[in-house]
Amino acid sequence: SLEVPFPSSREAVIALRSLSPDREPRKGGISKQLTVSGSTLSWSADEARILRVSVNSFLDHLSLVLETMEMFGSPVSQ
Template identity: 40%
Template sequence: MDSILSDVTLVSSSQPWEFSSDLEVDYGTDEYAHMVYSALDVDKELQPDKVKRQMSVSEGKLIVHFEAVEARFLRASYSSFLDILTLATKTLEEFGPGLKF
């Protein structure tokens, strides 16, 4: 991985989705970012009424936006996602043709 950027924001309390966080991982090419996206997209949130996750790929980067109704749900979702993101990235590094991030 070239870089990981993260940002956690507290949104106005008048909205039900008070907590949000953005994650950006640079894979260098759209192809590699799409491979990781495809691997992670099948793993849906277990509590979609409490946590939302939106993913996209742009300019070789996997971009993920989280929103949650409570900080603890955001933390749990974000932490679990980082675990599977790390696994997907290590798998790509191990089995991809000459890849190192």
């Protein structure tokens, strides 16, 4: 699995909710999980092979979300 630390849990949750909606449902059930624990986002799967195929696009997406956060401000407090 891949673990990404964030400055706060709020940012980790924003990243989770931005990245989650488009994850493709694969035949034979869910093969990858994206979860947040504290301020850490983790991306995991039962088999490394499954992560390997999609690691490029996952990292592209993650870095775009991080850049967006950096440029467009600290999250507003709820």
